[in-house]
Amino acid sequence: MALVFRTGLSSVTGQRERNEDFASMVTPDHATLKLKGAIFAVADGVSGNAGGREAAEMTVRSLLTDYYATPDTWEIPAALDKVLNAANRWVLSQAMQHREMAGMATTLTLLVMRGQRYYSAHVGDSRLYRLRNGRLECLTTDHVWDRPDMRHVLKRAVGLDQQLSVDYAEGQLQVGDRYVLMTDGIWATLPETRLQQLLQQYAPPQAIADILTRESLQAGGSDNATAIIIEIDAVSENTLTDFLAGSRQLKPPAKLKVGETLDQFEIIEILHQSRASLVYKVRHVQSGQLWALKTLQPLLTNDPQSCSALLNEEWLAKRISSQYLPQVLPLDADTRSHLYYVMSWHExxxxxxxxxxxxxxxxxxxxxxxxxxxxxxxxxxxxxxxxxxxxxxxxxxxxxxxxxxxxxxxxxxxxxxxxxxxxxxxxxxxxxxxxxxxxxxxxxxxxxxxxxxxxxxxxxxxxxxxxxxxxxxxxxxxxxxxxxxxxxxxxxxxxxxxxxxxxxxxxxxxxxxxxxxxxxxxxxxxxxxxxxxxxxxAGLQQWQWMAVSSLLINLLLLYLLLVS
Structure with a gap:
């Protein structure tokens, strides 16, 4: 079962001269969705500063592009942190190079959904809400000064400081959840009770996103208004096992002899065998190219831990492209009759x-x-x-x-x-x-x-x-x-x-x-x-040695006093 969701996005300018909000999403399918997930982001360029729209748009665009370029082995928070810090440096450099852009900055709230979990990153006063089982909950904290007259002044934003401090969080996805990313043009205008009423409507996400932005303007909002809505229809299994779900039914082959054929590969030589694994030198039947084929000993056919470990090894090796490691031949599960993987062979x-x-x-x-x-x-x-x-x-x-x-x-x-x-x-x-x-x-x-x-x-x-x-x-x-x-x-x-x-x-x-x-x-x-x-x-602290030495000296002095 794959992760299934529906989305809606709406962004309106309102009474402002230009829309300094920017929102976008990437919703891949198949292997990329299982491996990297889908990502959604909303940014609000700091109003009153030149370049607010540019900061918001370029931050979101670079984030959505660079995130999918990070190594597949990186965990999501680490990948997000890397690309967010790069975006922060870019905004700062633009402000330094162009005098008219001085002070450009942006809020940012983003959501990544993968497998059964969501991951969020947040800086500024845009917000992430979740509607679950009829209860609306804000999952972010506004980074503004805690004074009534300064609650519109940001303490944190992309482009505000050399060191970007981001709030990261993660949690479990559930079928029926609705996640909403919105700028302050909506949440500062509509009471939370009204937000909950609108989000509980039985309507597609796009229709609700349009209603949110339209009603925020009708309620007297003077700021830009932007919202992304995601509704979860189905969640997938654990990411790694979901990615390799097609291989679960595969079992290790019986021990192979030289000259035998396994799928597309002819056994040339047994290169290595241990209590757990077997490595064969094989030749691809059609191309004639030599490879190394790794599988498990037949005795481990019914050992799920060993089978999962081999699948994990293949999954990991596939994603590391380096001259210092053998390279894995990508094979779909439906082209294999047994559990194994194939890597480059080197004499x-x-x-x-x-x-x-x-x-x-x-x-x-x-x-x-x-x-x-x-x-x-x-x-x-x-x-x-x-x-x-x-x-x-x-x-x-x-x-x-x-x-x-x-x-x-x-x-x-x-x-x-x-x-x-x-x-x-x-x-x-x-x-x-x-x-x-x-x-x-x-x-x-x-x-x-x-x-x-x-x-x-x-x-x-x-x-x-x-x-x-x-x-x-x-x-x-x-x-x-x-x-x-x-x-x-x-x-x-x-x-x-x-x-x-x-x-x-x-x-x-x-x-x-x-x-x-x-x-x-x-x-x-x-x-x-x-x-x-x-x-x-000796495993003793200095004071212990000093205590022992002091005791010995005192005993010696006592002895000398007694004999004298």
């Missing part, structure tokens, strides 16, 4: 396989690998994706000399369903210390895993020793990698030790920061990490 081997074949990594080689790995991790983080399982087995070096990050099976992009199922997965020896204390995965935990990866490739050891599954380790100070490889330069050791620091705050803040440290290398080396003082390593 080469994982770094773990190269270690197992006796490859010796030089410090220069590790520096290059580190740079490529961090560029890939940075690309993921910019898309708001945490990999959560960086390790040599998930890093592939192709014959083309390019490093690629594999396996997004446990990656997180903020989708609650995935995080609840796998709160902190990963390989224990590469997991950051805070994850063992049930902290959430973060950018710093990915950076930690990257640091352990470089450490392991150089030394075949782990900075805190090997950690077995279900073990709850205690972390002291990491063993310097030069203990195992004296040829490692000091600047590289300092970078690795900072990445694997026990305290997340002591690590690099971003993948780009660690990348820069590797790029500048010995020309601008970072400072070495300070070893943890004995007091901190």
């Amino acid at each position: 080469g081997a994982t770094l773990q396989q190269r270690l197992q074949h006796g490859h010796h990594f030089t410090t220069a080689g590790i520096t290059r690998i580190g740079q490529e790995m961090l560029r890939g991790i940075g690309a993921l983080h910019r898309m708001h994706v945490l990999h959560r399982d960086i390790k040599p087995a998930n890093l592939h070096m192709g014959k083309d000399g390019r490093l690629r990050i594999l396996d997004l099976g446990v990656a997180s992009s903020g989708h609650i369903s995935t995080q609840e199922a796998m709160p902190n997965p990963g390989t224990p020896s590469f997991m950051a210390p805070e994850l063992f204390e049930h902290a959430e995965s973060s950018v710093q935990s990915d950076i930690y895993a990257a640091g352990v990866t470089l450490y392991y490739l150089l030394t075949r050891k782990y900075p805190y020793g090997e950690i077995e599954p279900f073990q709850h380790p205690r972390f002291g100070d990491p063993v310097p990698p030069t203990r195992y490889r004296p040829d490692i330069p000091g600047w590289l050791e300092n970078i690795i030790l900072r990445a694997v620091a026990r305290n997340p705050a002591s690590r690099f803040e971003t993948a780009e920061e660690m990348l820069l440290a590797l790029e500048v290398g010995e020309t601008r080396p970072i400072l070495p990490m300070q070893r943890t003082p004995l007091i901190a390593r």
